[in-house]
Amino acid sequence: MSRFFSVLVALALLPFAAVAQSAKPLTLAVQPSTDVPQILMAIDRKLWDAEKVEVKVVTFSTGREALEALLGGQADFAVLTEYPATIGILRGQKFSVLADMARYQGLRATASKKWMNLASLKDLNGKKVGTTLGTNVEYVTSVLLREGGAKAEVVNAAPADTVPALVRGDIQASVMFPNLYAQARKLLGDDYQEIKTKSYVSHALLVGSSATLESRKAEVEGFLKALLVADKAVAADAAAAQGIVLAALKGVMTPEVLKDLWLDYDYRLVLKDDLPALMSQEATWILERGAVKAPAEAASVKTLRGAIADGFLSRLSPGAVSLAK
Amino acid sequence: MQILDHAKVALSLVVAVLVWWAVAASGFVSPDLFPTPIAVWHAAVELYDDGLLFSDLRASLGRAAVGFVIGASLGVSVGLLTSRTRFFRLALNPILSLCRPIPAIAIVPVAIVWFGIGDGSKYFVISYAVFLTVWLATHHGMEHVPETYIRASRSLGAPMMREFFQVVIPAAAPHIVSGLRMGAALAFLSLVAAELTGASSGIGYRLQEARQYLRMDRMFVGLVELGILGAALDFAFLSLSRHLVHWEQT
Known part of the structure; x- marks a missing residue:
């Protein structure tokens, strides 16, 4: 019982001990x-x-x-x-x-030639574009679509899932985080396409x-x-x-x-x-x-x-x- | 007596809300990080006004229902096979026992690669979680049918099919139903994991979106929704099981 009270007292004093630490x-x-x-x-x-x-x-x-x-x-x-x-x-x-x-300033739209031809941002019109909703790449997606005057179906995908989704064709294009570009390029091979944004840093x-x-x-x-x-x-x-x-x-x-x-x-x-x-x-x-x-x-x-x-x-x-x- | 029980449940909920309110209003925690019940209510109204509350609920319930039906049907079928047939028991039990400790959330990346970011991967994740629980309960229930029941039915000359449907299945039914009940709860638990990617609607997606925008009030709406749905489902299953396996009620 006394041990229990000791623990209680120690816990109660913990915040004061923390304050007492100088550095x-x-x-x-x-x-x-x-x-x-x-x-x-x-x-x-x-x-x-x-x-x-x-x-x-x-x-x-x-x-x-x-x-x-x-x-x-x-x-x-x-x-x-x-x-x-x-x-x-x-x-x-x-x-x-x-x-x-x-x-x-290298954020970009990427796509696979298997599913679409990405010659200009206008080509994103009517396509399924995968991105991570609620992050800055979602905002970049809106910027890219505005730059191209395109209207696309924006689909949510976790960062690690955007490349597999692009390879499988669940999405036709993607605006992903920069650390994934190399993986996308490697997996898509000759089918890899990209267009960088001009108006977002x-x-x-x-x-x-x-x-x-x-x-x-x-x-x-x-x-x-x-x-x-x-x-x-x-x-x-x-x-x-x-x-x-x-x-x-x-x-x-x-x-x-x-x-x-x-x-x-x-x-x-x-x-x-x-x-x-x-x-x-x-x-x-x-x-x-x-x-x-x-x-x-x-x-x-x-x-x-x-x-x-x-x-x-x-x-x-x-x-x-x-x-x- | 039943009214008294209901009153106790209501009182417990009221006390919980009051404690929540007191903590949130105490000023110890930022209201942005721990919203008051009123703020959560306003967030729920906002989601309703934006047309998101019921569309998310519909999307999540649909995914949970499809995943549950697939997982439960497979679980019961495979459970019957592994418990009654030596070949299937030897072939499947080791691999299923290895799969059981793997949590649904760990399956999500695999599901995405196999089934894509559409609803297919979500059904897979939910049905995976449900299947293993229902399989185990069915297998266990069928394996532990008292030997005396079997001997009695055989001594009375019951044919094999009759013995199976009128002795074995009713004896194992309480286990199967309790497996289904646990499976239904797991369908909701795995729903949030399933909706973490590839979803643009649903309670799991809304929770994630609320986190991205630091909307703790909206996150609490999602958590309360999940709690209410889970409790309602459990209550429904309990009531149903009282009718389905009435011979097991004490």
Whole structure:
């Protein structure tokens, strides 16, 4: 019985013990991917140690899961694309964008010659297009269809299922995540076709919880400073950065595939006006679909600009920030 | 007495909702992460207004029903074969015993490759889960028919078919019915796994979509729907089994 009470007392004191710990590490929730070479570089070269910032990296299989960890109070920072970040802002969640880490402009529609001829985006008209609903590739699908003036039946498929569905002919075309292009090309062989979008660039964002940004400013600056060092290292030696990314991906991607993807990336920590503009377009689209209910002004550039905390990056790298106030 | 039981169930549900409300309204958890019952009600009304509530319900019930019928029919048939025929028992029992621990969600990628992202893969996943449970219950029930029943029927000169339909099947029926009841519950459990991909409607799909848009209120609607459907189905099966195997009621 006394043991039972000891356990109870220990459990009751646990929150106080946690508060008493002085140097709680900053927790970063991230999906190891081609979107985040700066983070993988910082881990590999122990750049946060140099800034005397203790960082605990927790990996997730998607950026959205990383955001969920941040919203649940389990992480201080998360890396995700601008689409789930826009959803979070529309839903009034308490986090801010600290930096736009990478921009990828190679998103595309893929198709098999067996089921259709994809000479232009207009050819998607009347076709079954598979994509992962609720993610940025669904938004890209809408952009591609708009570019081609086409109307298609958009079908939901989990990321890993889009390529088998395309091979089987369950769908005639697909807008999939970039890490699947090589697999699609390999499995479809000579039947593989693609058209890249001209009007969409995806952004990999570093976001921080409002509580952390307010209460641990010095540590946040140290965290960002290390990332800026990593940023320079990635720009200076792409081959070394690719080696680190390949090692982090643990053999799921070949060096050739990564080199090919790398060409469509722009890696640099920046904050520019194109980001809130794109997020505003996405927010408007989300509200029009009715997936999130919010007043129209929630989708304005001004509102989304308000969710970008540019102060940290402005102080550390003034040239990287060009945002209208 | 029955009114008292109903009152107890209603009271328990009311208390559960009140506790839920109190926790959600306490401010300890963000209302966006743990919505109040009122917020969930509003989300349900919103889904109804958007025409999604009943279309999702229809899609999911249709998939669960087709998967259940296929899985249950196969389960009972194969169970009869493996329990009464040595050849089928030796041929099928080892492989079915290996399949039993494999959860339905692990079968989803295989189902997608074999049957595509249409409804075929969903029927396969649901019927797989139902089949194994119903097979085991049928096999077990048929194998454990008391030997005295068989001896009595044979000493009375009952022909083989009569013995099978009037002695063996009624003796095993309680096991078969309880297998069907578990199978029906499993059809709903595997439904969500089946609708994770390739679906653009259904409760499982809506749960996933709600997660993508951080709509916990809509997720709770889906969870409540699944709970109500499962409980209603279980109640219906229990009532039906009272009539079907009335000789086993205590």
